[in-house]
Amino acid sequence: INRKLNKEIGRANYHLKLRTYPHHVLRENKQATGAGADRVSQGMRLAFGKAVGTAARVRQNQKIFTVFSNPAGIEKIKDALRHGGHKLPSPTHLVIEMKQES
Structure with a gap:
C-alpha cells in the first residue's frame, strides 16, 4: 500500500498509519x-x-490501516487499499470518513 501510494500520489501527500502490528x-x-x-x-x-x-489478532470491524490525505487523491488511495486488502487473510472493507475543516 505504501509503495503504491508513494508512486501514485507522492510522498508528502498522504500519511499511512498501521494500527495493528x-x-x-x-x-x-x-x-x-x-x-x-x-x-x-x-x-x-x-x-x-x-x-x-x-x-496479529484482529477483531471484527477493527481498523487495520488509516490513510490521511487531501480529497484530491481519494480514488488512488481507495485503489491502493483495495489491492492491499487482497493480501490479507481475512475479508476487508473500506470506510471513508471526510473531515470538514473549520
Whole structure:
C-alpha cells in the first residue's frame, strides 16, 4: 500500500498509519515422520517449537490501516487499499470518513 501510494500520489501527500502490528509469534513443533521416527522423535516433551511466522489478532470491524490525505487523491488511495486488502487473510472493507475543516 505504501509503495503504491508513494508512486501514485507522492510522498508528502498522504500519511499511512498501521494500527495493528503482527507481534504474536506463531510456533511449530516439528514431528519426525517415516521409519524409525519413534526412536528419533521426542514427541511432546519440551515442545516449545520454532518460530515460523507472526500474526496479529484482529477483531471484527477493527481498523487495520488509516490513510490521511487531501480529497484530491481519494480514488488512488481507495485503489491502493483495495489491492492491499487482497493480501490479507481475512475479508476487508473500506470506510471513508471526510473531515470538514473549520
